[in-house]
Amino acid sequence: MREKLYRFMSGRNGMDELSRMESWLVLILLLAGVLTRLGIFTVLALILMIHMYFRVFSKNTAKRYEENQRYVNFRYGRTVQWNRAKKHMGQMKTHRFYRCPACKQKVRVPRGHGRIEISCPKCREKFIRRS
Numbered sequence: 001m002r003e004k005l006y007r008f009m010s011g012r013n014g015m016d017e018l019s020r021m022e023s024w025l026v027l028i029l030l031l032a033g034v035l036t037r038l039g040i041f042t043v044l045a046l047i048l049m050i051h052m053y054f055r056v057f058s059k060n061t062a063k064r065y066e067e068n069q070r071y072v073n074f075r076y077g078r079t080v081q082w083n084r085a086k087k088h089m090g091q092m093k094t095h096r097f098y099r100c101p102a103c104k105q106k107v108r109v110p111r112g113h114g115r116i117e118i119s120c121p122k123c124r125e126k127f128i129r130r131s
């Protein structure tokens with residue numbers, strides 16, 4: 001049985017990050033369908049499940065790899081953005097953020113020093129703001 005499954009799966013894409021994410025989404029959609037009793041969730045779950053199994057059993061691994069890479073890169077970008085936002089929120093109490101009027105570079109200054117002259121770390125432009 002194991003041997004048969006192994007032979008069947010050889011040359012096929014199998015599970016990757018994208019299909020793992022899809023299988024979670026299927027589960028969530030099915031749960032949403034049960035909780036809300038809206039048929040649309042079940043239909044969406046089915047469509048997604050078909051798409052997921054299509055990718056898992058697909059023999060066009062190059063194309064599937066490319067899709068997966070796109071998803072992984074997308075997720076990485078979101079994580080970076082989220083971490084940046086989190087860091088920014090953590091510093092809101094102690095710092096103020098301004099954009100350089102010349103080059104739009106974000107500049108961070110400590111709060112509580114009154115009016116100060118800020119010099120942009122990127123283009124050396126000087127501007128005055130309240131800290």
Ligand SMILES: [Zn+2]
Binds near residue numbers: 103
């Ligand atoms: Zn600048």
